[in-house]
Amino acid sequence: MTLLHERHAATAAPRPRTRAGLFVVACSLGLALLLLAHSWLPDIAGLGLIIDSGLIWLGALIPLLAGAALAVRQKRAAAAVLVPAVVWSLLFVPGMIPLEWTAPAASGHSVTVASQNLRAQAGTAAESAGALAASGAQVVALQEIDGASRNSVGAVLDPAYQYSYRIGTVGLWSIYPISNAQPQDLGLGWNRALSADLETPAGLVRIYVVHAASARPSQHAERDTMLAALAEIVAADTSERIIAVGDFNAATTDRNFAPLTQLLSEPDIDGGLAGFTWPVSPFPVARLDHLLQRGMAATSNEVFQAGASDHLAIRTTLNL
Template identity: 45%
Template sequence: MVDAFGGGYRNTRHPTGDTIRTVTASETNPVDPGPAQPSRGRRGLVVAVAAVVLAAVIAGHRLIPNVAGLGSMIDSGAPFLGLGIPVLALAALLRRSRLALLAVLLPTLVWAGLFGTAWLPTGGGGTVALRVASQNLRVGNPDPAATVSALATTEPDLIGLQEVGDDIRGSAALRDRYPYQATESTIALWSRFPMREHVGVDTGLGWNRALRAVVETPQGDVVVYVVHLGSARAGDTATRDRTVGMLAATLRRESAERLIVLGDFNTASTDRAITPLTDLLADAQADAGRGLGFTWPAAMPVTRPDHVLYRGLTAASAGVVRTPASDHRAVTAGFR
């Protein structure tokens, strides 16, 4: 016989006389299970591959070809590549994949090794004998005196300034605090200590936007460079790169035992373009600061174009100061 659903059955009689109905295979009508579901391991494979790729990009961002400034731009934003880590971790949790979670550890460890160590205790400390600061005042600053006055409250012995106008050069209050001043176009150095000499420095811009001064500190002479290197824009870093190269060539010829170079380099500390300078000099923020020390833009900084580099001294402290009216935060460093 055939039932209403297309299945079949047959009746048989048991030796006791009872009738037994035997259901045929078609009557069970098993439900189609549908397509096979991927295992948890396979579900997390895409996330795991993405984690490995992210780790490779973080570790090797300086190996990305610098075509039209692309590599330099990625270098500058390299610390923010770490933002992909929590996204991948969340995806791994949603996939409930152990493979993906383990893979996310790889970019986490790479990022921590390259950038996370900046928050660890450094070799700074000790009595500070010389304090320096650097500030890009910003062209069109409505109150540059207020900017420098705020910076002066940190009591630096030397202040390097960039994008200086005539209004700040004539500040009597600041002149009383820093009686020794050297200027070169839009660059200035203010000092509590005498300066025996100062000259302009050519960085290939067509005019001198850097200066070199010999400062007579109580601990002895220190040669100080204040620089404002060429601008870098998305797709155009040639001018900046040229000025970095020319400054590096000048510093290779510099014979001073104790040397400080500060200013606006228009080059992030993570950018491969700064290597010619950091191969010659140490970085105060890296040696004695805490964190990455971002300075631009001032309202919410995402990169660090402002630096204090040095040799022949020991960095005891380094930091960043928020000042009014400028689009850059200031950088400071103390030496012993």
């Protein structure tokens, strides 16, 4: 009787390896669900912003789960790990394909736009402006131009670019005539963006230069307001060609950035991968600076360091 009782208890109670396998399965399916439905996660105490911004980095959990599946030696655990692996790949791998693999050849009519957040009080705004001009850009967009750097930036760019428009801490320089330039407060009541038409030889290009408000886990309402307002403006804009460029303070996977990416597309990076722009370090962790466009085809898109800003600069060439 005792022997039968012991056998029954052993059958009823899951073995440690079985429990570990179930844990791997649950974690794998949970990770896949989080990747797919992260925007449904309530933004309590900034959790939504943190998950949205770091979504691509959740892929680092997949090798850990794979290692755990190998350790428990269960087929169902290994199969479960494939689910988030496939989901992550579908979400991010297409955007990591080098642009040079798919880009069309440059045409006779193209425009190159360079942009950077200069970082106020960095002391190297003129150096950054010079690097952007030296990149061969016909159009330069700058954000976070503080009072101390306004004149030095103008001294560098004004001789090379006949046309310019500045408002607040954002500025636009162009070799093409600028028309219909106006400030855009994007719901804030003060100006952190501008819009203008570039009169290129191939026709008008509407451009928006944006410096979105800062986004922190506990404080990003103003940024969300700006992104929503810009999406509404772009949705109503009937221009054939549109560029929106600058520091959006939002990762590509941010739920508040999604309305813009549904209207405008962002080119892949020349050399592939994610093209992170912040912070400037051997290992930047997020792409906060973007060039979005409609009505054109990108032939080049790269990030590079300019000055001592904490943001890398971006440079994009578009066929007109």
